[in-house]
Amino acid sequence: MEDQDKLLNDITTQEYQYGFVTDIDTDVIPKGLSEDVVRLISFKKKEPEFMLEFRLKAYREWLKMKTPDWAHLKIPPIDFQETIYYAAPRTSPKYQSLDEVDPELIETFKKLGIPIEEQKHLAGVAVDVVMDSVSVTTTFKKVLAEKGIIFCSFSDALQEHPELIKKYLGMAVPTTDNFFAALNSAVFSDGSFCFIPKGVRCPMELSTYFRINTAGTGQFERTLIIAEDDSYVSYLEGCTAPKRDENQLHAAVVEIIAMDRAEVKYSTVQNWYPGDKNGLGGIYNFVTKRGICRGVSSKISWTQVETGSAITWKYPSCVLIGDNSVGEFNSVALTNHHQQADTGTKMIHIGKNTKSTIVSKGISAGKSDNSYRGLVKVMPGAINSRNFSQCDSLLLGSTCGAHTFPYIEVGNKSSIVEHEATTSKIGEDQIFYCNQRGISTEDAIGMIVNGYAREVLNKLPMEFAVEAQKLLQISLEGSVG
Amino acid sequence: MLSIKNLRASVEGKEILKGINLEVKAGEVHAIMGPNGSGKSTLANILAGKADYEILEGEVTFLGQDLLELSPEVRSRSGIFLSFQYPVEIPGVPMVNFLKASVNEHRKFKGLAPLTAGEFLKLLRAKKEMLHLDTELTNRSVNEGFSGGEKKKNEIFQMAMLEPKLAILDETDSGLDIDALRIVAEGVNALKTPENATILVTHYQRLLDYIVPDFVHVLYKGKIVLSGGKELALELEEKGYDWIKNGNE
Ligand SMILES: Nc1ncnc2c1ncn2[C@@H]1O[C@H](COP(=O)(O)OP(=O)(O)O)[C@@H](O)[C@H]1O
Ligand SMILES: [Mg+2]
Numbered sequence: 001m002e003d004q005d006k007l008l009n010d011i012t013t014q015e016y017q018y019g020f021v022t023d024i025d026t027d028v029i030p031k032g033l034s035e036d037v038v039r040l041i042s043f044k045k046k047e048p049e050f051m052l053e054f055r056l057k058a059y060r061e062w063l064k065m066k067t068p069d070w071a072h073l074k075i076p077p078i079d080f081q082e083t084i085y086y087a088a089p090r091t092s093p094k095y096q097s098l099d100e101v102d103p104e105l106i107e108t109f110k111k112l113g114i115p116i117e118e119q120k121h122l123a124g125v126a127v128d129v130v131m132d133s134v135s136v137t138t139t140f141k142k143v144l145a146e147k148g149i150i151f152c153s154f155s156d157a158l159q160e161h162p163e164l165i166k167k168y169l170g171m172a173v174p175t176t177d178n179f180f181a182a183l184n185s186a187v188f189s190d191g192s193f194c195f196i197p198k199g200v201r202c203p204m205e206l207s208t209y210f211r212i213n214t215a216g217t218g219q220f221e222r223t224l225i226i227a228e229d230d231s232y233v234s235y236l237e238g239c240t241a242p243k244r245d246e247n248q249l250h251a252a253v254v255e256i257i258a259m260d261r262a263e264v265k266y267s268t269v270q271n272w273y274p275g276d277k278n279g280l281g282g283i284y285n286f287v288t289k290r291g292i293c294r295g296v297s298s299k300i301s302w303t304q305v306e307t308g309s310a311i312t313w314k315y316p317s318c319v320l321i322g323d324n325s326v327g328e329f330n331s332v333a334l335t336n337h338h339q340q341a342d343t344g345t346k347m348i349h350i351g352k353n354t355k356s357t358i359v360s361k362g363i364s365a366g367k368s369d370n371s372y373r374g375l376v377k378v379m380p381g382a383i384n385s386r387n388f389s390q391c392d393s394l395l396l397g398s399t400c401g402a403h404t405f406p407y408i409e410v411g412n413k414s415s416i417v418e419h420e421a422t423t424s425k426i427g428e429d430q431i432f433y434c435n436q437r438g439i440s441t442e443d444a445i446g447m448i449v450n451g452y453a454r455e456v457l458n459k460l461p462m463e464f465a466v467e468a469q470k471l472l473q474i475s476l477e478g479s480v481g
Numbered sequence: 482m483l484s485i486k487n488l489r490a491s492v493e494g495k496e497i498l499k500g501i502n503l504e505v506k507a508g509e510v511h512a513i514m515g516p517n518g519s520g521k522s523t524l525a526n527i528l529a530g531k532a533d534y535e536i537l538e539g540e541v542t543f544l545g546q547d548l549l550e551l552s553p554e555v556r557s558r559s560g561i562f563l564s565f566q567y568p569v570e571i572p573g574v575p576m577v578n579f580l581k582a583s584v585n586e587h588r589k590f591k592g593l594a595p596l597t598a599g600e601f602l603k604l605l606r607a608k609k610e611m612l613h614l615d616t617e618l619t620n621r622s623v624n625e626g627f628s629g630g631e632k633k634k635n636e637i638f639q640m641a642m643l644e645p646k647l648a649i650l651d652e653t654d655s656g657l658d659i660d661a662l663r664i665v666a667e668g669v670n671a672l673k674t675p676e677n678a679t680i681l682v683t684h685y686q687r688l689l690d691y692i693v694p695d696f697v698h699v700l701y702k703g704k705i706v707l708s709g710g711k712e713l714a715l716e717l718e719e720k721g722y723d724w725i726k727n728g729n730e
Contacts, residue, residue, distance in 0.1 A: 451573030
């Protein structure tokens with residue numbers, strides 16, 4: 001409650017408060033993409049042979065593929081030869097304590113309101129910070145190690161646990177899956193790796209803050225999460241990026257594998273630079289996220305709050321293979337000014353008695369365009385399966401667009417699929433009611449929008465929910481009146 | 482406290498208020514009665530600052546300020562409270578959050594520090610007790626799924642939290658059973674002080690058995706056609722609105 005109040009008072013007039021650039025020494029390879037660049041990335045990262053093979057295979061496949069054009073998006077042509085595919089902070093050796101970390105970086109985190117040292121003590125969050133592409137610092141590793149949990153940068157995992165990567169990488173998202181996944185597979189720079197062994201409940205939220213920092217650097221993160229039998233983990237991904245006028249490409253891949261009775265919660269707050277009021281600049285965000293419920297009674301839930309990026313193309317999905325497995329997708333996607341979002345999920349029911357739930361809350365303002373696209377597919381063998389989908393759209397003003405594209409395929413008679421959709425406008429009467437109680441119109445809209453999104457926000461871990469509420473409000477600045 | 486002079490207003494080109502004059506002093510309770518469609522809610526909404534209306538003529542001063550110049554939120558913070566005839570639902574916004582934001586906006590306006598969570602909850606409890614309100618309402622979303630009676634009680638509860646200088650109650654009695662009516666009336670009476678004033682908008686005499694007005698005005702077709710003491714309400718009850726209509730056609 002107090003937090004909410006703070007948020008409401010916190011609104012300032014700036015367009016995008018995280019727009020600054022950190023001046024850190026970076027090691028950049030020339031722009032452009034070729035087999036040599038792929039080899040160079042792999043070489044710089046001292047990767048095992050199988051990794052280079054994986055990359056090259058993906059690259060060759062990517063060459064044959066086309067950018068997808070089925071989304072309700074206007075995507076300007078992207079020149080892949082104008083992108084830089086690798087940049088690493090030059091401050092190479094890893095640190096044992098924060099005192100050794102580049103003070104500029106610490107300052108960056110302070111500006112973002114992420115005091116890592118405080119987080120370590122207070123929130124009990126282990127933070128694997130990804131600055132551009134290479135992990136700069138990893139905390140809480142020891143605590144986790146005692147439980148046998150591996151949580152580290154993808155690069156470290158490649159050095160220390162190559163057998164795990166070799167076994168699971170590409171299992172949920174094969175290199176050929178789609179254009180952007182193939183590109184990511186060829187050139188990904190770094191990311192996070194997480195392994196929860198049998199029977200272990202991860203005692204803290206695992207959190208990664210991503211930041212795109214070098215001008216013109218495409219960001220290709222790769223995340224792999226493996227939850228063995230009877231394990232549990234809650235994983236948080238939070239993002240802010242400095243303001244840029246040129247468009248920046250981002251194509252991440254996240255893979256989750258859940259074994260028997262394992263549960264993985266994956267939460268995202270995405271706040272990359274959306275471009276300015278006139279639609280200039282902003283991040284292009286093409287993400288492939290997929291979880292596989294391989295084990296019986298396993299569960300994967302995606303919760304996302306998307307307020308950033310000029311273009312969002314993102315469908316966190318669940319493949320429910322294990323009998324009785326459960327998939328969840330909870331989403332708030334807010335677009336303002338000229339932002340475009342085409343986001344949703346795929347729930348593929350393969351095992352018996354599998355269940356999925358979709359809750360999507362779209363909010364559009366300004367001249368933005370916001371689409372929900374979701375596939376629910378029940379295979380013939382997935383008997384007694386269930387899906388419930390709720391897709392709501394909230395419009396602020398009359399110049400924005402909201403669309404819903406549900407695709408439903410049910411392959412047997414014992415399964416039940418339900419889909420509900422609503423579209424509403426924010427009510428003048430609601431705003432006046434708040435005004436009459438002394439609450440300004442801007443705060444009233446923030447409050448009404450947060451109320452509308454509450455069902456999803458409630459699924460986020462506490463510290464994330466607060467940030468998400470703030471973001472929703474800040475993102476709507478300038479959309480009123 | 483409140484002075485309305487020759488107020489004329491229209492909505493969608495149609496003149497609704499046709500020259501209202503009203504003086505309300507601190508400590509007074511005024512009842513505004515009249516048949517449906519007379520313009521009672523229009524008057525209440527205009528005082529609260531709803532945007533739908535066009536002011537054609539006249540002036541309204543509140544505590545020495547030109548009221549019509551102020552934004553609705555500033556009117557609220559300055560001490561005007563409207564209990565809505567139809568309180569709107571705001572899904573997903575917990576009543577406590579809403580009230581806390583509201584109370585703290587009022588405090589900020591007065592140059593006071595915001596209440597801490599503890600202080601706020603204490604105030605909340607005190608006001609609930611005062612109104613004999615069941616505790617459950619504040620834990621729900623603003624008016625969401627409330628019955629008609631609960632909505633009205635919730636309006637009075639907010640009034641108790643904000644302690645306005647001028648409370649305008651628009652048909653707060655309609656749709657209430659006798660028990661709810663008593664709770665609402667007791668609340669209004671308990672909140673009465675020599676420093677604040679109340680305008681009761683109603684078309685039944687029933688509420689006035691519980692809240693005794695100092696003045697009764699009859700609004701008909703956008704004009705105050707009759708004013709008097711509390712006896713006027715009884716006379717109206719007896720003779721019905723036809724009595725007014727016949728005299729004013
Ligand atoms: N927003 C509006 N748009 C159109 N007509 C309105 C609006 N508000 C009020 N009116 C009209 O103004 C007249 C007075 O309404 P109202 O003030 O609600 O009366 P009362 O509260 O006395 O029943 C009615 O004829 C009503 O239809
Ligand atoms: Mg009315």
